[in-house]
Amino acid sequence: MATIHTHALFMPAKSGRSSEDVALQIEAAILAGKILPGESLPSEREMQHQFQVSRGAVREALRALKEKGMLDIRKGAKGGAFVKEVEVSNVSASLALFLKQHPIAPEQLIEFRENLDRTVTMLAIARSSKGDREKLLDGAHKLQDAAEEPDLDMEMLGEMDRELNLLLGRMSHNPIFEWVMGALQQGFSSHDYALYEDPDFRRQTVDNWVETARQIAAGEPLLALSSISNHYVLLRRCVERRAGDAGAAETVRGTSPDQ
Template sequence: MPAKSGRSSEDVALQIEAAILAGRIMPGESLPSEREMQQQFQVSRGAVREALRALKEKGMLEIRKGAKGGAFVKQVEVSNVSASLALFLKQHPVAPEQLVEFRENIDRTVTMLAIARADDAARQKLLESARKLQVAAAETDPDLEVLGEMDRELNLLLGRMSHNPIFEWVMGALQQGFSSYDYALYEEEDFRRQTVDNWVETARRIAENEPMLALSSISNHYVLLRRCVERRTGDEGTIVQAQQSGINPTPNEQSEEI
């Protein structure tokens, strides 16, 4: 439709966005040329370009150059959504207890969905991965980065087992942004051993279709986490700032600042 005068570029952008969201223009498809859109919307080429620029910034379009270039509808991937949410979480720090509380409730819901919906192969994969984490953590001088990555993969696998893409996106964002101070559990030997043992127990209960016992294991994880955070964080601001920057403070750095 002809764009409304006075805010032509905004109206053009809204019409194109509505067409994309309604499925009239599918991911991967190209928009008409700038000249064609200029005629369709009855606006200047500058207004068309401004509308396309705005939609590109929103992540809805990608602009390709060359003979076969133009404006194309962008396929938004789970990783893009998770990365954006992770950035938002980093820029809006919350208190440790609020983050732990949110994670615990998410994990409980995802666990119940995983038990109800995941197939045997996925359940066994979760259990095998948890046991590999347990073995890696039992080494004399374990690589904490490797343990952290294994822990993240377990959480992401559990999210996929829910067969609900929204939970998968949120789990991915939390793991990219920060993981409820889980890294602290792996930096101290006693908490590390209890954490990996509890992961195995949780995975085993999921594999055996025992929801109440699985939820008990989830609760136990967050009991450990709260104890660990209370022991290690004399200055919550230090930890929050480190999480925002994506850097986990070492035990020595924490003790010095405390």
């Protein structure tokens, strides 16, 4: 593994929060492509000299970058801090965390998801293999069967729905769509969970999934897009009903839902 020469990259760290500044400088160099995946950073002693900080500050910075999935810390004679290839799971997890920490209005998220699904569906029809299309349709039928079981397993339904969406994202053969789809599917971020909690909406939702998958498998873009639109009509109705029910409950308790 190559060791990057960083004399021109790093500057003495700012006093006060030196470990944070060290981490930020290393992260900036990685994101700018100045330190490539597989390359190792200088030794802790060298970085201590370059950043003009304590050994503890260097180690704290490296530990923080390891937790972010940017570095691999190895021990032994050939050990050191190596830049990692960023994995899809890390990207999706970061975006999912951002969405959870920055609440977005349901309509805004639904609007984004609908447009994302329409684009992904068109790409899936154009690029996916026959095997993947058949797998999507088979998964939709299994979801439909699971939704009709007398003992409903809501967690399993949620997982099956997520897997279908992730498969659809992979069928686009565009890793960016796959990353974003993965992030949105973590924790039902698009409010789809509401559809599965209501018996009437649940039945319509799984039937719509089957119809969407059938049209994708048949290579019918217009009919597939029509099914996508129907899904989001259902979702908007469901979210509006839940909001109305919540407002009515607050009124009964003598509290305005806006307070």
